[in-house]
Amino acid sequence: MSTVLEIENLRVRFRVQSPLVALLKRNEDPYIDAVRQVSFKIEEGQTFTLVGESGSGKSTLALAVAGILPVADGSIKFNGDDVTKMNSQDLMDYRKQVSMMWQNPVGSLSPRMSVGGLITEAYKIHGLKDRDREVEASRLLKMVGLPKHFSERYPHQLSGGQARRVGVARALALSPKLIIADEPTAGLDVSVQGEILNLLNKLQDDLGVSMFVITHNLNIVRHISDRTAIMYLGRFAEQGPTDDIFANPRHPYTLALLSANPEPDPETINKDRIELKGEVPSLMNRPRGCEFHTRCPYVQENCKEQKPAKKQSSDNHSYNCHYPLAGS
Amino acid sequence: MKDVIRRVAADPLGLMGLCLVTLMVVSAVLAALIAPYDPIALNIMDRLQGPSWSHFLGTDQLGRDLFSRVLYGGQVALKVALVSTGVSLVIGTVLGMIAGFGPRWFDNVIMLFFDTIRSFPTVMFALATVALVGPSLSTVIIVIIVTQIPTYGRVVRTQTLTIKSSEFIKAEIVMGASTFRILTVHILPNVVGPLLILASMDIPTVIALEAGLSFLGMGVKPPTPSWGSILNDGYTLIRITPWPIIAGSIPLVLVTLGFTFLGESLRDQLDPKLRKSL
Amino acid sequence: MSALPTTENVLTIRDLSIEYTTDRGVLKAIRNVNLDIPKGSIVGVIGESGCGKSTLISSIIRLLAPNANVPNGSIEFEKQDLLKLSEDDMRKIRGARLSIVFQDPMSSLNPVLSIGRQMTDIQYRDKKTMSQKRQRSIDMLASVGIPDPESRLKQYPHEFSGGMQQRISIAMALQAEPSLLIADEPTTALDATLEVQIINLLKELQSKMNCSILFISHHLGVIAELCEHVVVMYAGEVVEQGTTKDVFRNPTHPYTAKLLECDPARIAQKTRLLPTIPGEIPDLVSLPPGCVYKNRCDKAMEICDSKTPSWTDFKDGHFVSCHLVEAT
Numbered sequence: 029m030s031t032v033l034e035i036e037n038l039r040v041r042f043r044v045q046s047p048l049v050a051l052l053k054r055n056e057d058p059y060i061d062a063v064r065q066v067s068f069k070i071e072e073g074q075t076f077t078l079v080g081e082s083g084s085g086k087s088t089l090a091l092a093v094a095g096i097l098p099v100a101d102g103s104i105k106f107n108g109d110d111v112t113k114m115n116s117q118d119l120m121d122y123r124k125q126v127s128m129m130w131q132n133p134v135g136s137l138s139p140r141m142s143v144g145g146l147i148t149e150a151y152k153i154h155g156l157k158d159r160d161r162e163v164e165a166s167r168l169l170k171m172v173g174l175p176k177h178f179s180e181r182y183p184h185q186l187s188g189g190q191a192r193r194v195g196v197a198r199a200l201a202l203s204p205k206l207i208i209a210d211e212p213t214a215g216l217d218v219s220v221q222g223e224i225l226n227l228l229n230k231l232q233d234d235l236g237v238s239m240f241v242i243t244h245n246l247n248i249v250r251h252i253s254d255r256t257a258i259m260y261l262g263r264f265a266e267q268g269p270t271d272d273i274f275a276n277p278r279h280p281y282t283l284a285l286l287s288a289n290p291e292p293d294p295e296t297i298n299k300d301r302i303e304l305k306g307e308v309p310s311l312m313n314r315p316r317g318c319e320f321h322t323r324c325p326y327v328q329e330n331c332k333e334q335k336p337a338k339k340q341s342s343d344n345h346s347y348n349c350h351y352p353l354a355g356s
Numbered sequence: 357m358k359d360v361i362r363r364v365a366a367d368p369l370g371l372m373g374l375c376l377v378t379l380m381v382v383s384a385v386l387a388a389l390i391a392p393y394d395p396i397a398l399n400i401m402d403r404l405q406g407p408s409w410s411h412f413l414g415t416d417q418l419g420r421d422l423f424s425r426v427l428y429g430g431q432v433a434l435k436v437a438l439v440s441t442g443v444s445l446v447i448g449t450v451l452g453m454i455a456g457f458g459p460r461w462f463d464n465v466i467m468l469f470f471d472t473i474r475s476f477p478t479v480m481f482a483l484a485t486v487a488l489v490g491p492s493l494s495t496v497i498i499v500i501i502v503t504q505i506p507t508y509g510r511v512v513r514t515q516t517l518t519i520k521s522s523e524f525i526k527a528e529i530v531m532g533a534s535t536f537r538i539l540t541v542h543i544l545p546n547v548v549g550p551l552l553i554l555a556s557m558d559i560p561t562v563i564a565l566e567a568g569l570s571f572l573g574m575g576v577k578p579p580t581p582s583w584g585s586i587l588n589d590g591y592t593l594i595r596i597t598p599w600p601i602i603a604g605s606i607p608l609v610l611v612t613l614g615f616t617f618l619g620e621s622l623r624d625q626l627d628p629k630l631r632k633s634l
Numbered sequence: 635m636s637a638l639p640t641t642e643n644v645l646t647i648r649d650l651s652i653e654y655t656t657d658r659g660v661l662k663a664i665r666n667v668n669l670d671i672p673k674g675s676i677v678g679v680i681g682e683s684g685c686g687k688s689t690l691i692s693s694i695i696r697l698l699a700p701n702a703n704v705p706n707g708s709i710e711f712e713k714q715d716l717l718k719l720s721e722d723d724m725r726k727i728r729g730a731r732l733s734i735v736f737q738d739p740m741s742s743l744n745p746v747l748s749i750g751r752q753m754t755d756i757q758y759r760d761k762k763t764m765s766q767k768r769q770r771s772i773d774m775l776a777s778v779g780i781p782d783p784e785s786r787l788k789q790y791p792h793e794f795s796g797g798m799q800q801r802i803s804i805a806m807a808l809q810a811e812p813s814l815l816i817a818d819e820p821t822t823a824l825d826a827t828l829e830v831q832i833i834n835l836l837k838e839l840q841s842k843m844n845c846s847i848l849f850i851s852h853h854l855g856v857i858a859e860l861c862e863h864v865v866v867m868y869a870g871e872v873v874e875q876g877t878t879k880d881v882f883r884n885p886t887h888p889y890t891a892k893l894l895e896c897d898p899a900r901i902a903q904k905t906r907l908l909p910t911i912p913g914e915i916p917d918l919v920s921l922p923p924g925c926v927y928k929n930r931c932d933k934a935m936e937i938c939d940s941k942t943p944s945w946t947d948f949k950d951g952h953f954v955s956c957h958l959v960e961a962t
Contacts, residue, residue, distance in 0.1 A: 081825035082796065094530045123532035136523040140545045153533050187914070188683070198527075217682035218852060219896050222908030229906045244825055247898040251905055271904070288826035290833070290855030292900050294878045303834060304827050307795055 032107065032206055032238045033070040033093070038063055039101035040085075040092050044312065059100075060311040062088040064262040066102070068255075070206065075232065075239040077249050077270070079285065080259035083308045086242045087131075089259070090208050093240065094128050095119060106206075124154055127199040131211040133191035137183035143169075143194050144179030150201040168197040172227060189220045196227060206238045213248055225252055246289055250274055255344075258282045261311065261319045268345030278341070278352040280324050318350065326351060363625045370621030376614025380607070384430030391424035396579040404597050413606075414599035416589050422603040425581035430607060432493065432582040436566040437559045440500040445555060447501070448508030449547070453539050455509070456516025463513075470506035478503050478565065479572075486574040493582075496566050496575045504558065511554060515547040556619035560612035567608060583607055643710075644813050644846045645671040645694070650707030652689050654699065659919040663689040664870045665926075667707070668945060668953075670863075671814065671846050676836075678861030678878065679850040680893070684915045685867040687850050691818055693717075694848075695734060696724045712813060730759060733807040737819040739799035742806065743791040749775075749802060750787030756806060774805040778835060797828040801835065808839060815840075816848045821856060829853075833860050854897045858882055866890045869915040869926045872945075876952035886954045888931045925957065933958060 045058035062085045070076045080086040091097045093104060095111055104111040111122055127150075130136030137146055144165040151159045165179045172193040183191060192212065199207050212228065213221045225248055232239060241253065249256055250270060257267035258281060266279040277283045284302040304323045309315055315322050321331040331350055340346040364370035383390060392410075399419035406414045413422035455466040482499045489495050519525060520543075528538050563583075569575040570584025571591075578585060583604050590600030647669040654661040664686045671677045681687045692698045694709055696716055709716040712731060716724065736742055744752055753771035754764065762770070768787070775783035778801040791799055800820060807815055817836070821829040833856060840847055851857055857864055857878065864881050866874040866889065874887040885891040889911075894900060896909050913930040916922060925931070928938040935957060943957045 081827060091526075096526065096529050120532050123530065128527065128530045130523050130527055132523045136527045138524045138528065138542050141541075149528075149533075150531055153531055153537065218854065218898075219682060219893055219911040221898065222896055222910035225898075225908055226906075226910070233906075246826065251898060251901070251908055284827060288830045289899055290830075290853075290859040292854035292858045292882065292894065292897050294858045294882050301830065303830055307797055307828075 030072050030107075031069050032072050033240070034105040035069070035093070035102070036067050036105070037102035038066045038089070038092065038099060038104065040088050040097055041100040061100075061262050061314075062311065063092065066259075066262075066264055068257055068264070068267060070238050070240060070255075072205075072238055073232065073236045074254045075228075075241060075252055077241040077243060077253035077256045078259055079243060079246060079249060079256060081244055081285075081308065083261070083311070084259040085262035086244075086259050087210065088262075090128075090210050090240070090242050094126065094208055095122060120154065124150075124202045125204050126206045126208065127202065127204045128208040129192075129195045129199050129210060129212060131214050133188050133195055133215065134183050134186060136195060137186075137191060139183055141182075142179065143181050143183075143186075146183075147194060147197045147201055150198070154202070164201070168200055171200060171231070172197045173223075188215050189223060192216065192224050193227070196224070196231070200231070200235075200237075203235070204237060206240060209239060209241045211243055211245075212241065213243070213245055221248065228252060246285055258285065261309065261314065263319065263348070264346075265320065265349075266345075266347040268341075268347075269343055272343060272345050276341075276345075276353075278339075278345070278347040279320075279349050280326050280353065281320055282347075283353060284325075318348075360622070360625055364618070364621045367621045367624065369617045370625070373614050373617030373619075373621055376610055377618055380430060380611050380614060381434065383427055384434045387424075387427040387431055391421075391427045393421035393424045395420060395424045395428040395581045397421075404593070406597065406599055413603040414597070416586070416600050417593055420579075420581075422586065422600060425586055426583070426603055426607055429581040429583045429586060429604075432576060432580070433563045433566060433607070433611065436493070436497055436500065437562050440497050440504060440562055441555055441559060444501045444504035445508050445551065448505045449512050449544070449551065451505065452509040452512025453516050453543060453547070456513040457520055457535065457539060457543065466509070466513075470509055473502060474506050476503075479568075482569055482574055491574045491577060493576045493580075496569050499569070500562055500565055504562070507558065508551060508554065511550060512547055515550065516543055519543050519546055553619055553623040556615055556622060560615045563611055564608060567604075642672050643670050644673045644712065645669070645848070646708075646710040647694075648708050648710070650690075650693065650709065651705050652686075652693055652698070652707075653703045653705060655701045655703065656919070661918050662870060662921060663702075663918060664693070666945075667867075667870075667872050669865055669872065669875070671848055672863070673813075674840075674844045674846060675863060676840060676847040676849055676861045678857035678864040679848065679867060680852065680854065680857055680864060680890075681850070681867035682852055682893075684869055684918070686870040687818075687867060689870075690867075691734070691816055691850070694816065695728060695732065696721075729756060729812075730810045731812050732814050732816070733810065733812045734816040734818065735800070735803050735807045735820045737822050739796065739803045740791065742803045743799060745791055748788050748790055749794075753787070753806060753809065756809060759810070770809065774809050775802070777839065778802070778805040779831070780805075797824055797831065800824065800828075800832060804832075804835065804839070808843065808845070811843055812845055814846045814848065816850075818850050819852070820849075822851065822853065829856065836860065854882075854894065855899050866893070870918060871926055871955065873927065873956070874952075874954045880949075880952045884952075886948070886952070886959060887927075887956050888933050888958070889927050892932075 039061060040063040041059040041061050043059055045055055050058035066089060068076065078086050078089065088097065092099055099112045106122060106126065109118065114122060147168050148161040148164050151161060151164065166176050169176060169178055174190065174193050186194065212224055216224065228239065229252060231237060243249065253270045255268065256270045256273050258265045258279065260281050265281045266273065273282060277286055284304050287302045302325055306323050309322055317333045318331045318336050321327045324331065328351060336348045336350045338346055338348050339352060365374060397420060401419060402415050403417055403419040404415060405411055411421050411423065413426060416422055451466055455463045481503060485499050486495055525538060525542060528542055566575060567584030567587060570582045571588045575584060576582040586600060586604035590604050593600055647667055650664060650667045652664040654663055667690065679687055694716065704717060750768065750771060754767040757767045757770065771787065772783045780786060780798060780801060794802065821832050824832065836847065837860065849861055861878050864878045865872055866887065868889050874881055874890045881890060882894065885894050892911050896911060898908060901908065911930055916926060916929060924940050925938040925943055928934045937957050943955045943960060945953055945955050946959050947953050948959045
């Protein structure tokens with residue numbers, strides 16, 4: 029199995045003060061790191077899920093992989109070529125092979141284009157004139173389970189679920205190797221969430237496409253993901269095979285996230301529920317030592333001063349914690 | 357588009373606006389067919405007559421038929437309105453889109469340009485231009501174009517800035533769409549709606565501006581009839597006969613009302629539907 | 635028929651129907667809804683898009699759209715029918731006896747006024763001095779867990795994080811000690827760890843103040859954990875109602891059963907094919923006769939096509955609207 033995407037030590041920064049203000053305030057580093065020291069791999073035909081809450085940097089990471097954010101440090105290698113160093117020609121090639129599904133299903137569709145036009149727009153953009161757009165539109169709609177006549181509809185006429193499917197169809201247009209899915213179930217009712225997830229799974233089985241899923245909904249992760257990473261303040265707190273993460277979480281934040289999910293069963297009282305105190309610290313004031321220490325229920329003295337080193341258990345399961353939870 | 361026109365026609369205000377505007381356009385275009393007299397033909401014998409069956413609006417101090425002059429004057433108004441609005445729309449839209457979408461420094465330069473133009477009182481600007489170039493219809497048109505560019509440019513820039521941060525634009529960038537494609541296919545159509553409304557509300561202003569400049573003697577040269585020059589003549593004659601002033605005012609009032617009604621109706625039809633559908 | 639004698643209820647809705655006049659026709663948003671909220675209890679409403687929960691809330695607080703029409707029903711709150719009250723009397727109740735927290739905290743917070751100003755403003759009914767009002771505001775902020783409240787009174791809503799904003803909204807809603815708090819998806823926009831905090835906060839405040847809470851959410855786990863009673867709504871009707879234990883353990887209406895099945899949190903085994911409810915809710919303007927769920931029900935019978943099922947108490951306070959129950 030080959031590696032489709034390899035991220036190494038990635039750092040994405042945003043400027044928070046203009047040069048003049050920074051000069052006046054003597055701020056030598058007027059940047060915040062939205063993504064810091066992130067490394068992971070996505071194999072062919074696999075789904076890698078990134079779990080994180082607001083402010084974790086997951087959307088920034090997704091946009092960086094999509095190639096629309098400048099990268100301060102590190103590399104994004106796609107089939108061996110570093111995306112961050114590509115010229116515009118190679119970047120266009122990259123865009124043919126990596127596509128994205130967006131969080132806002134209707135808002136990510138240009139309002140004045142028909143569904144048919146939207147899903148086949150990639151052919152126009154990349155100058156593939158030999159494709160018959162009508163034929164392709166029908167094919168793509170069929171793949172996502174929408175009837176042919178949807179080709180003439182406009183985004184505002186679609187329900188959330190239908191718009192999501194159109195997003196999938198659009199992402200499939202050029203038969204990409206990797207699809208980035210940003211919150212694929214956001215805004216969908218529970219009774220239809222399964223539809224989109226089943227669709228993604230089926231497409232992966234049929235086409236062998238790799239997926240990079242970003243979500244804060246832990247409940248769906250188990251059913252679609254091969255490997256999972258938990259993100260906090262721009263770093264990976266833990267990453268590993270999904271089953272392992274759910275069965276043997278090592279980082280306290282992972283455990284807190286897992287326990288934060290109330291079970292839809294009134295008989296089960298979650299005694300192990302961990303309530304994290306406080307809120308996510310601001311990226312402008314990163315805590316010293318282990319960045320999670322301000323909220324960690326198991327915090328010890330040295331957590332406040334020393335950064336934890338990356339530890340690894342078997343099977344490619346790594347985590348950054350001085351006192352990882354005992355595995356079973 | 358057809359749908360919008362139908363809805364505007366269904367609204368009584370819009371219908372009235374459409375009728376008035378159509379009346380003005382048709383009468384100006386067909387002036388040569390409708391006008392009973394040559395607008396510059398002198399007939400001193402019949403000067404300063406009031407309205408009658410032979411002269412619907414009377415005659416001016418040189419015996420020229422006011423009705424015919426008003427009709428031909430409509431041609432001037434139409435030319436000014438269409439050309440200046442058209443050209444300033446195009447230039448303003450292009451500059452506005454580039455300012456909104458392009459790099460920050462470029463935006464600052466264009467905004468500086470816009471603000472500089474806007475800081476000049478229009479009439480002073482016109483005076484200066486006339487002093488340089490001499491009075492004529494072209495002078496008026498150029499002055500109006502230059503002063504209107506920032507109006508459209510600012511609206512387009514704001515709209516572009518808003519749309520630029522939408523998720524669908526990000527989606528286009530990730531797909532590899534060129535900046536040109538994004539601007540023309542995805543931003544422009546979404547910007548056009550408010551522009552149309554603004555333009556139709558601006559046309560009466562533009563016509564009045566031409567009339568005003570001609571009234572001050574900075575516009576069309578005699579004997580070419582323009583509503584403004586008719587008003588100018590009438591102004592000097594007001595103690596003798598009110599009809600030239602009335603003749604010059606009527607078309608201005610009707611056209612202003614017409615375009616204003618039309619513009620408001622367009623806005624009412626486009627906005628709530630936009631809200632409902634988007 | 636009701637579960638408890640209505641004198642024990644703080645809110646009793648009987649046979650409520652609400653219609654909207656649209657240019658496509660009359661939209662029957664809510665039909666013959668019954669709802670009981672006992673004193674000092676937390677009642678959950680489960681519903682997906684189109685179930686009518688927004689209309690239900692708007693009707694309780696009497697802020698329906700101008701094209702709404704109430705053909706039948708009553709909403710009894712503290713011995714008064716809210717539908718029959720004058721606007722003046724209604725205004726006396728809103729904010730004082732009855733208050734509401736929304737999904738988006740920024741919809742209850744004015745962005746241009748400081749928090750302190752907003753919290754003292756809503757005390758306009760009380761004949762207290764400004765410093766007394768200020769103290770009350772500080773106490774309320776402390777009770778919802780805002781650290782160092784006194785210094786934060788002069789801050790503006792945007793200076794607080796999403797979780798904090800929601801706490802402030804809750805503080806404002808509970809300030810007048812209402813008998814009923816309506817919470818409209820208050821945690822849907824928050825991350826799981828914040829959701830846990832807010833749920834615990836609501837539990838704590840509810841037991842301290844002994845107010846009732848009407849908690850609307852589509853997050854089944856939260857409802858199971860927080861609510862004693864639950865009401866299931868579908869396409870404008872209440873299809874099942876009872877204690878949370880009963881309804882979650884023995885879901886009787888096919889929709890409830892299917893909904894619980896679909897919740898990925900309940901699916902312990904990893905699966906590539908998640909269950910869904912195929913189909914869509916019917917058009918509420920041209921409702922077909924019979925049961926509203928019949929086109930998606932896997933247990934539909936012939937009678938479901940022609941006759942609307944009636945509201946049946948089939949087991950000690952567990953109500954359901956389904957022909958399957960009537961048959962037995």
